[in-house]
Amino acid sequence: MARSETVKHLLSYDDTYPCPVCRFGQLSNITLTEAFGCNTCRHIFITSSRQNQLKIADREPAMTWRWNGQTWRGEHIGDLELSWVYWLAALALISFPPGLVGLTALIFPSPGGGMALFPIIWTGITFAAHLSIVLWLLTEAYQFPVWVYLKARWQRLFQLG
Ligand SMILES: [Zn+2]
Numbered sequence: 643m644a645r646s647e648t649v650k651h652l653l654s655y656d657d658t659y660p661c662p663v664c665r666f667g668q669l670s671n672i673t674l675t676e677a678f679g680c681n682t683c684r685h686i687f688i689t690s691s692r693q694n695q696l697k698i699a700d701r702e703p704a705m706t707w708r709w710n711g712q713t714w715r716g717e718h719i720g721d722l723e724l725s726w727v728y729w730l731a732a733l734a735l736i737s738f739p740p741g742l743v744g745l746t747a748l749i750f751p752s753p754g755g756g757m758a759l760f761p762i763i764w765t766g767i768t769f770a771a772h773l774s775i776v777l778w779l780l781t782e783a784y785q786f787p788v789w790v791y792l793k794a795r796w797q798r799l800f801q802l803g
Contacts, residue, residue, distance in 0.1 A: 652693050653678075653709055661685070662707045662714035663698065664794030683794035701790070732776045740769040 653659070659678070661667035667682025677699065678687045686699040694709045695717065707714040747761030781788050 653689055653696065659709065660714070662696070662716070663790050664798075665791070666798065667794065669696075682798060683790060685790070732779075736769065736772050736776055739772055740765045743768050 655671035655676075659669040661669050661680040661682060663685050664680060664683040667680035669678040669680050669687065671677070672679045672686070676689055678689070678696065679685070680687075685701065687696045688699045689695065690697050690706065695706055696709065696714070697704055697706045706717040708717050709715075743761065744765045747765065
């Protein structure tokens with residue numbers, strides 16, 4: 643018999659839960675199965691042998707969440723906590739290269755004419771490129787299904803409109 647504090651965390655087929663993928667759908671049990679389905683993004687989840695865990699069944703790589711009684715905690719995230727060192731590194735990665743490009747343009751002004759805009763454009767491109775690297779690393783680190791989320795959001799918008 644499980645201890646009392648784990649019992650309240652156990653998933654019940656009679657309850658509905660917020661969807662961990664699209665974050666506004668409701669998960670409810672699919673009749674006669676051990677699976678849950680979302681009424682918004684239509685993803686199917688199966689409960690694993692440890693009953694407070696939920697695993698997405700129709701997506702690769704498979705992702706697992708644990709229900710803590712209030713919210714889903716991504717098992718794939720583990721103990722990954724982004725410390726300030728990572729944020730500082732990310733900030734440096736985003737701001738340093740475009741800063742360098744911009745600074746170079748200030749120190750060595752272009753002769754003007756058609757080339758005058760070039761350093762500004764180049765600074766912008768450098769900034770966007772490094773920002774996208776950092777955003778990509780963040781989504782990889784948290785395994786956040788960006789496209790699934792955006793798709794569900796778009797469908798929701800479409801349904802309401
Ligand atoms: Zn959903």
